[in-house]
Amino acid sequence: MSCPLYIKINDRDNVAIAVNEIKAGTQVMEGVTASQDIPQAHKIALEDIPAGGAIVRYGVVLGYAINPIRKGDWINETMLELPTPPSVDEMRFATNLVTELPEPPVTVWEGYPVEGSMFAGTRNILGISTTVQCVTGVLNVAVERMKRELLPKYPNVDGIVPINHAYGCGVAINAPEAKVPIRALRNLAKHPNFGGELMVVGLGCEKFTVEMLLDEADISPENVIILQEKKGFDAMIDALMEMADKKLARLNERKRQTLPLSSLLVGMQCGGSDAFSGVTANPSAGYAADMLVKGGATVMFSEVTEVRDGVYLLGERCVNEEVGRKLAAEMKWYDHYLEMGQVDRSANPTPGNKKGGLSNIVEKAMGSIAKSGSSPIVEVLSPAEKPSKHGLIYAATPASDIVCGPCQLASGIGLQVFMTGRGTPYGLAAAPVIKVCSRNDMKEQWPDLIDINAGPIATGDASIQDIGTLLFNEIIDVASGRKQSFAEKYKLYNDLCIFNPAPIT
Numbered sequence: 001m002s003c004p005l006y007i008k009i010n011d012r013d014n015v016a017i018a019v020n021e022i023k024a025g026t027q028v029m030e031g032v033t034a035s036q037d038i039p040q041a042h043k044i045a046l047e048d049i050p051a052g053g054a055i056v057r058y059g060v061v062l063g064y065a066i067n068p069i070r071k072g073d074w075i076n077e078t079m080l081e082l083p084t085p086p087s088v089d090e091m092r093f094a095t096n097l098v099t100e101l102p103e104p105p106v107t108v109w110e111g112y113p114v115e116g117s118m119f120a121g122t123r124n125i126l127g128i129s130t131t132v133q134c135v136t137g138v139l140n141v142a143v144e145r146m147k148r149e150l151l152p153k154y155p156n157v158d159g160i161v162p163i164n165h166a167y168g169c170g171v172a173i174n175a176p177e178a179k180v181p182i183r184a185l186r187n188l189a190k191h192p193n194f195g196g197e198l199m200v201v202g203l204g205c206e207k208f209t210v211e212m213l214l215d216e217a218d219i220s221p222e223n224v225i226i227l228q229e230k231k232g233f234d235a236m237i238d239a240l241m242e243m244a245d246k247k248l249a250r251l252n253e254r255k256r257q258t259l260p261l262s263s264l265l266v267g268m269q270c271g272g273s274d275a276f277s278g279v280t281a282n283p284s285a286g287y288a289a290d291m292l293v294k295g296g297a298t299v300m301f302s303e304v305t306e307v308r309d310g311v312y313l314l315g316e317r318c319v320n321e322e323v324g325r326k327l328a329a330e331m332k333w334y335d336h337y338l339e340m341g342q343v344d345r346s347a348n349p350t351p352g353n354k355k356g357g358l359s360n361i362v363e364k365a366m367g368s369i370a371k372s373g374s375s376p377i378v379e380v381l382s383p384a385e386k387p388s389k390h391g392l393i394y395a396a397t398p399a400s401d402i403v404c405g406p407c408q409l410a411s412g413i414g415l416q417v418f419m420t421g422r423g424t425p426y427g428l429a430a431a432p433v434i435k436v437c438s439r440n441d442m443k444e445q446w447p448d449l450i451d452i453n454a455g456p457i458a459t460g461d462a463s464i465q466d467i468g469t470l471l472f473n474e475i476i477d478v479a480s481g482r483k484q485s486f487a488e489k490y491k492l493y494n495d496l497c498i499f500n501p502a503p504i505t
């Protein structure tokens, strides 16, 4: 099969995107000749568009032409005016509930069950929570020693992860929105990969106290070390080593078991998207998501500013009005949050997104939503909340990779699937991250960082079903510990940036 020059998605589209760079003078299709060089992934006009005329891709209006555009012209981000965002007050709910989903090749996986948790662990890790950034230096020294002196004694434990963060003091702890970072840190402490073992390090004078982090029943000298109560550095390290030794010994007894997919929670997000993301990587992730949901698993997708312009499509997929209303409320909360900073959703696309052919947030959103597949949305969560249902979940987090990551971890994801067009070596310490790229060039550039290449879809060498099934199998293998993703193998771990919409003092 020869490689196509362009991809046009919807019959109504009056633009197509270039699969590879198209040179000026090339006949793209009958009656359309490129009037200038069209960079890879960028849009070419398929008809004359007058000033004020709609530019349509995915069958939706991306924006309006600022000046007349001629057939064959390159359309870049400077040439469109953003449409007004769709109203969340007039959304229709539960009108598009798809029940036909692709059958998954398997319906079981190997995980670590956790008592009292809906979802099982994908890894066996000693997670060490902190109440404040002040303890990080001491804790990091101790963790280095734990890894050297203790971890080799416990071969069934995969690693030791300190939950270092910038929250905890110098913050308005009683502000209404402080509930978001507090909930995130509380839920992170009980991540399924930590097996229910609690180990907390506090300083002693911070605003975010151990009482706010843990339930009363969990606060005991077996679980909590306060540095100000220790007589000097050596005593701190001794106490940390002693507690870690006991926790590691218990974690070492954990065993993987064959479990139904209902105990698996997978997160999805994208970063560094390009114009191919919405036709290759994200629809493949959507296909894998549909298979997971069909098999009983739970899949979470997020990133408010990247769904805002297509939110009506999500409203139609909400299982009932209650879920739909929560979706609308989360969108309104975020609109207001952006307004306070005197910006709107147009602040989202990055220079890299634009270089990758994404003109604006509408185009980015249409591609981003594709990763949710087609199944009904059974629940909508505020940032860092835990799901109470199985199926497809929308968790309303920021789109920033390093903020969405910890939010989804706090919700309990055992694994994250990360789609990229431009490339990022992103990873999480507490759960494996599988990276899917949108273009063949990206895989060639980073063969040892990208786990799955969805590029062959653009060149006509594979279908969305092919890559989606490949990704599903990769998710099951990595979740079951039979395989490591590249980010996990190289230990590429980003900092946990805890979402704090409340004031800093």
Ligand code: CA
Binding pocket: 269, 270, 271, 303, 399, 400, 401, 404
């Ligand atoms: Ca992101």
